Amino acid sequence: MRTVLTADRSTVVRAVVERHLERYGCRALEATNAEEALAGARDHQLDLMVVDAPVHAAAGRLSDPAYDAVPVILLTTDHPASEPDPDDPRIVATLRKPFDESSFDRAVGAILGEPSRNPAVPRAAQQGVVR
Amino acid sequence: MTDPYPVDASVTERLRRQRIRQTLTHLSRTGELPSLPGAANAALSLASSPDASIERVCELVETDVGLAARVLRLANSAAYARRAPARTVRDAVVALGLRKTCDVLVAACFRRLVAIPGDLAESLWSHALAVAIATDELTRVTKAITPGSGFLPGLFHDVGRIAFLLADPTSADVIQRLVDSGAGARADLEREWYGFDHAEAGAILAADWGLDATQAEAIRWHHDPLNAEGGRPLAVILSAADSIAYAIGYGTGVARPTMDGLDALGLSTEVEADCATRVQHAFAEHSELFA
Numbered sequence: 001m002r003t004v005l006t007a008d009r010s011t012v013v014r015a016v017v018e019r020h021l022e023r024y025g026c027r028a029l030e031a032t033n034a035e036e037a038l039a040g041a042r043d044h045q046l047d048l049m050v051v052d053a054p055v056h057a058a059a060g061r062l063s064d065p066a067y068d069a070v071p072v073i074l075l076t077t078d079h080p081a082s083e084p085d086p087d088d089p090r091i092v093a094t095l096r097k098p099f100d101e102s103s104f105d106r107a108v109g110a111i112l113g114e115p116s117r118n119p120a121v122p123r124a125a126q127q128g129v130v131r
Numbered sequence: 132m133t134d135p136y137p138v139d140a141s142v143t144e145r146l147r148r149q150r151i152r153q154t155l156t157h158l159s160r161t162g163e164l165p166s167l168p169g170a171a172n173a174a175l176s177l178a179s180s181p182d183a184s185i186e187r188v189c190e191l192v193e194t195d196v197g198l199a200a201r202v203l204r205l206a207n208s209a210a211y212a213r214r215a216p217a218r219t220v221r222d223a224v225v226a227l228g229l230r231k232t233c234d235v236l237v238a239a240c241f242r243r244l245v246a247i248p249g250d251l252a253e254s255l256w257s258h259a260l261a262v263a264i265a266t267d268e269l270t271r272v273t274k275a276i277t278p279g280s281g282f283l284p285g286l287f288h289d290v291g292r293i294a295f296l297l298a299d300p301t302s303a304d305v306i307q308r309l310v311d312s313g314a315g316a317r318a319d320l321e322r323e324w325y326g327f328d329h330a331e332a333g334a335i336l337a338a339d340w341g342l343d344a345t346q347a348e349a350i351r352w353h354h355d356p357l358n359a360e361g362g363r364p365l366a367v368i369l370s371a372a373d374s375i376a377y378a379i380g381y382g383t384g385v386a387r388p389t390m391d392g393l394d395a396l397g398l399s400t401e402v403e404a405d406c407a408t409r410v411q412h413a414f415a416e417h418s419e420l421f422a
Contacts, residue, residue: 010323010324011309011314011315011320011323012302012305012306012309012315012320012323012324013323013324015305015308015309016301016302016305016324019301019304019305020301077326078150097324098154098158098299098302098324098325098326100157100158100160100299101301
């Protein structure tokens with residue numbers, strides 16, 4: 001089963017991302033800061049991370065090979081500080097918050113493939129928390 | 132010390148409104164903000180027009196067979212029935228009065244806008260109707276604003292939440308579940324996700340739909356009525372009506388609103404209970420009308 005980590009300080013952002021991920025039938029993990037995101041990357045075989053821009057910037061400064069090996073969809077806002085670094089090879093797509101379902105599917109579908117309308121695994125069994 | 136680079140508050144406010152509109156249109160599949168059907172717009176402008184006539188309102192009612200049937204049914208209900216039953220649309224409009232007829236027309240159109248699948252949409256509709264009736268009732272009880280002028284602001288008080296649900300149903304459902312699980316206050320969670328809350332969005336939409344500036348301001352502050360300026364009396368009544376709707380079982384979840392409005396009105400326990408009973412009876416009658 002594919003595993004996706006969502007790292008964002010906001011409860012609602014993590015919950016919305018995880019709700020969308022249910023359609024992909026993958027295991028969803030969550031982190032609220034860079035340290036938890038790095039721990040998630042080290043402890044799990046991640047297929048994808050959906051990461052808030054400031055969390056990603058902080059994680060990048062800590063330079064961890066496990067984190068650097070996972071593709072990242074960057075969650076941005078209209079704040080200039082959340083602009084992605086165009087030379088960052090880990091970033092495969094950006095999503096500006098609040099995003100709509102079709103934008104999410106375009107970004108995530110490129111990595112995980114088409115979403116399933118009927119996820120085979122019940123929601124409770126898919127989710128985990130890193131922290 | 133004087134700020135050397137003062138920012139014009141009206142510019143800041145205009146930019147904020149622009150951002151809210153852009154966010155909602157960006158999220159919406161249609162790329163547009165929600166709008167009411169044409170008959171509702173005509174009814175809203177008639178409701179606020181000093182030149183509204185029975186003839187003009189009858190013409191409007193007769194454009195839609197379903198609306199005409201509803202107006203006749205309400206005019207012949209226990210609350211409005213006279214000795215002779217209303218047999219024509221004109222009889223019904225006379226029995227109900229121009230304002231009430233326009234209220235019914237707008238509510239019928241609003242019902243269609245909210246007629247989307249799901250429990251959340253249904254509970255938002257019931258809540259809107261209960262708050263509309265309670266607001267109208269409180270205008271009569273308190274006379275703090277024109278008696279009978281509360282139905283439409285009450286009906287539209289949570290239109291921001293309806294806009295969220297129409298544009299972004301997944302996130303609206305996620306936020307509702309987080310509120311119900313005690314993960315945070317609705318307004319805080321909405322601001323985390325959208326950058327603004329439903330009261331701010333609702334005030335903009337209500338103004339677009341034809342409510343006046345005072346009514347839109349009251350909607351903006353219906354969860355924090357003591358911070359309202361021009362619209363404070365109505366904001367206090369909307370907040371109190373919100374509490375009454377929850378008390379009689381027409382809330383939208385387990386998290387109850389603050390009691391700021393009811394506290395500010397200072398009604399006695401008996402008056403408040405009588406008011407809630409009348410709202411409950413009127414709700415039963417109206418909800419059947421719009422089923």
